[in-house]
Amino acid sequence: MSEIILISEIKVLIEGARISAARAIDHERVVMFWHIGKRIFEEEQHGKDRAVYGERLIPYLAEELMPQFGNAFSARNLNHFRQFYRTFPIVYALRTQLTWTHYRSLLSMEETEKREFYIQETAKNNWTARQMDRQIGSQLYERLLLSTDKEKVLSVARNEKQPDKPQDIIKDPMILEFLRLKPEAAYYEKDLENALITHLQEFMLELGNGFSFVARQKRIHLDGDDFFVDLVFYNRLLQCFVIIELKTHKITHQDIGQLQMYVNYYDRIEKLTHETPTVGILLCLEKNDTVVKFTLPENSNIFASKYQLYLPSAEQLADEIEKEISKQKELGQEEFPNNDA
Structure with missing residues (x-):
């Protein structure tokens, strides 16, 4: 038995060393590209006619380097290296967790x-x-x-x-394009739940920091009646249970009431004394914030979040932001009406 444990521990050490070595190599590669970009930029600045010299320099370098070192040093990549240096001018600030592929994506931002x-x-x-x-x-x-x-x-x-309130961890909308469900297709809440469980890793990534999966279709037995909670998670940053109910329709006050019952149950039965109040999320195809507002008491821990089955365009998200700003203004006017009249 001890030999089996020993082999297991050694395997973990080997895998850990391999990962560390690969990361070290990746980081050295990133630093090399940074220094190449720095030298190209400095050389361009020293040229007598900077514009003309700069246009000639990179193609010349690519022509000299590619035969010996390969396509990694093409004119296009050398341009990336120069931009890399200009975007991240302090080499010691480069993160060891990020590879060149990470940084190349960030250059366009x-x-x-x-x-x-x-x-x-x-x-x-x-x-x-x-x-x-x-x-x-x-x-x-x-x-x-x-x-x-x-x-x-x-x-x-x-x-x-650290996040200190549920709003800090809840995304609205949630983007679920990885489920590969067609927006125009007919599907049931069970289909949505099965797809989320099948793609649990991607869903956890979408939920964000600190989430861990607890249960699906969690049975609650109340005085002879059984109820089933769609999905239960725990967030270690907020130290609370997070209950998610799935709705493939526009939410109603009955949906909100059902989730409120589940949240009350977890607060009174499952929650420990050191934990914070349970959070409930209605993940729905279409929401109505006004219905949510007037169905629940103020400072409730229940939220509605719309889901999308496709990646949003910049225009769509800009519209969402504009709607949210308008909504907040309207809510502010309701709470503090103009008394000039």
Whole structure:
């Protein structure tokens, strides 16, 4: 038995060393590309006629380097190296968790804060380049800004501040393009649930930091009646249960009442004394914030989040942001009506 444990431990050490070695090699490669970009930029600045010299320099370098070192040093890539240096001018600030593929995707991002957010989140969550690209494509940064301000988003990404309320972790809309369900097709809530469980890893990535899966179709027995909660998660950052009910229709006050019952059950039966109140999310195809507002008491921990089965375009997300701003203005006017009359 001890030999089996020994072999298992040695395998873990070998795999860990391989991963560390691969990361070290990747980082050295990134640093090399940075230094090449720096030298190209400096050489261009020293040229007598910078514009003409710059146009000739990179094609000349590519012609000299490619026969010996391959296509990694094509004119296009050398241009990337130069841009890499100009975008990230401090070599010691480069993150060891990010590969060249990560950085190349970030080069096209003009907003400094947005780029910093994805760097911090990638390093913190060990996202692969593909996972990071998916988060950029789903416009994670912009979606988080719908629920909170820019400084809060960046401070959480930097680990300077932990989420302290449910709004900090709930995305609206949630992007579920990985389910490969066609928006125009007919499907039931059970189909949606099965698809989410099948793609649980992707769904966890979409949910965000600190989530762990607890149960599906969790049975609640109340005085002879049985009820089944669609999905139960736990968020270790907020230290609370998160209950998700799936609706493939526009939500009603009956849906909200059902979720409120589940949340009450978890708060009174499952929650420990050191944990924070349970959060409920109605994940729905279409929501009505006014119905939610007037069905629930103020400061409720129940939220409606719309889901999309396709990646949003910049225009669609801009519309969502504009709607959210208008909605907040309307709510503000309702709470503080104009008394000038």
